[in-house]
Amino acid sequence: MLSSERMRSKLSKDDKKLLKKQAKAKLILLKHEGIETVSYPSKSIVIANGGLGNGVSREQLLSVLQGCGTVETLLMPRNKPYAFVTYMTAEEAIKAYSTLSGREISADDSELGIILYLSFVEKVEMKETLSPALPPGLMVFEDFVSPEQEITMIENIAWDSELSSQKSLKHRRVKHYGYEFRYDNNNVDKDAPLPGGLPDFCNEVLEKCLQQELIKHRPDQLTINQYEPGQGIPPHVDTHSAFEDEILSVSLGAEIVMDFRHPDGSVVPVMVPRRSLLIMGGESRYLWTHGITPRKFDVVQASEPQAVGTVSDNIDKLTLSKRNTRTSFTFRKIRHTPCDCAFPTLCDSQQMQQKNHPPQIGEVGASILEKEYVHKVYEDIAGHFSSTRHTPWPKVVDFLLSLPKGSMVADVGCGNGKYLGINKDLYMIGCDRSKNLVDICREKKFEAFVCDALSVPFRTGTFDACISIAVIHHFATEERRHAALQELLRLLRQGGKALIYVWAMEQEYKSSKSKYLKERQCSKDLGKVEGINGNANASLPVHTNRTSFHSQDLFVPWHLKPKNLSKFEKTLAHMDQKSINQGPGPVYHRFYHVFCEGELEAMCSQPNISVLHSYHDQGNWCVILQKS
Known part of the structure; x- marks a missing residue:
């Protein structure tokens, strides 16, 4: 194995110039992330500008790095604009440093290329973390809808129907059946049902839910949203007084990562596969917020099939998954009695009863x-x-x-x-x-x-x-x-x-x-x-x-x-x-x-x-x- 002095002597004058050119990137990393770079060669390199956070997928980066030698490990932290690579030998790392510093590669979320900036690091801490547990009461069922059902459900959406006076959102297509969901107060007018009830092309999915005893109530309200790549929805909890416990979401057309957040600040990113059924009940329905961050790519596990219902935090195996057009069917059962859930401080029904909250603020x-x-x-x-x-x-x-x-x-x-x-x-x-x-x-x-x-x-x-x-x-x-x-x-x-x-x-x-x-x-x-x-x-x-x-x-x-x-x-x-x-x-x-x-x-x-x-x-x- 080469000593530090011998490895340092192998650097050319051009390599040393590159060290100076990268000083600015090094200082930024030191300041914001606490990454300590070194001025001598080692087996490990930090790649500034080459991370998941700025649109570089694991596959893209790995294909470039492997051209310089055998990659022992590639670490790509979630949502960070940098990555770490460790080669089998210091000579391979030196080659990568000399070859790739200043090189432009394409980024999945940009039409323009980005330039890689490489610096040596003494070592890389590999911290394996377990996949986060799903919020209590949350269930995800893969392949719940067949490909044929998916086509039927998407093709039969009456986006331009004039059967009701409902209004679509400004930035995404939305359609309501049974009752119109009102975004001004996050509720429904229970005395004003829409004509026609729920569409017949949803019956097969709902009957399957009832036969398998996945739900207690047959839904009578449906909201269909169509999300283009880059669109999302803010974190929220469906109003307690508006709907019964179980809320169903069928995802068609594309997979998505949905973020569930506990009031203590902890977040569980949940992978929702295409044609899957997600059911929120209990704590996951009443306590945790759920939302979709607006972006064109999701961070998912790369080296093995994605586990249904969760996104792994095993950060050395993450990559980017490009979003496609997704159509979600959200089924709910209208609540006609006050909510008596186990979360009174977050429940509008119980807060109203205790006179701690006035009616909705208009x-x-x-x-x-x-x-x-x-x-x-x-x-x-x-x-x-x-x-x-x-x-x-x-x-x-x-x-x-x-x-x-x-x-x-x-x-x-x-x-x-x-x-x-x-x-x-x-x-x-x-x-x-x-x-x-x-x-x-x-x-x-x-x-x-x-x-x-x-x-x-x-x-x-x-x-x-x-x-x-x-x-x-x-x-x-x-x-x-x-x-x-x-x-x-x-x-x-x-x-x-x-x-x-x-x-x-x-x-x-x-x-x-x-x-x-x-x-x-x-x-x-x-x-x-x-x-x-x-x-x-x-x-x-x-x-x-x-x-x-x-x-x-x-x-x-x-x-x-x-x-x-x-x-x-x-x-x-x-x-x-x-x-x-x-x-x-x-x-x-x-x-x-x-x-x-x-x-x-x-x-x-x-x-x-x-x-x-x-x-x-x-x-x-x-x-x-x-x-x-």
């Missing part, structure tokens, strides 16, 4: 909630809030510094304006719903004005870029959050870019840098706050600081602390010296909708948007998008 209720628990709160805490918001987040700064000189940039929801003066080569203007926060911006000599993020008074296509940092999560309904996104797009010129940050439900698990979860104070007032329209009962749970989120819609307490404020900030916070001497200030509650993984990307999945980058930062889900 559009009027949402605007009132935002006025009381967003607009009014920020107006009252503006001074204290501004005193805690002085350090710009690095990745937001990077985005602003990357924009061309002279760009017009709108900061929609600018707060105290901490990003308005970052790049002096940009013309930035901010707007915020809080007059007091805008006054703070003006005190700093920034351009800012008062307006609502749903209606920004600028002409369409005015800006080269927009940023929306920690704003959209304050809107109380999906429709209003979508409207806020559309307003950002309206402001952008064609080709313009936007950066969006929203609070992440998974912030505790994805980032140890989350400022919110590092706050030292702990709220002890969990329970009731003054509700909508003066209702004494809390309409939403109050979150306890430094704990996991257990609900996507919730109140977050703000403990007003008047100490260390400037005279101007004290004025905005309505504080005088007497109130300061009296100790801690009052507690305010802000409304938040915390986003699950994939939810922000799903919201941005539309024809006029290209998502250039999505990531997790500072306890937020973030996207950089471009208007096409």
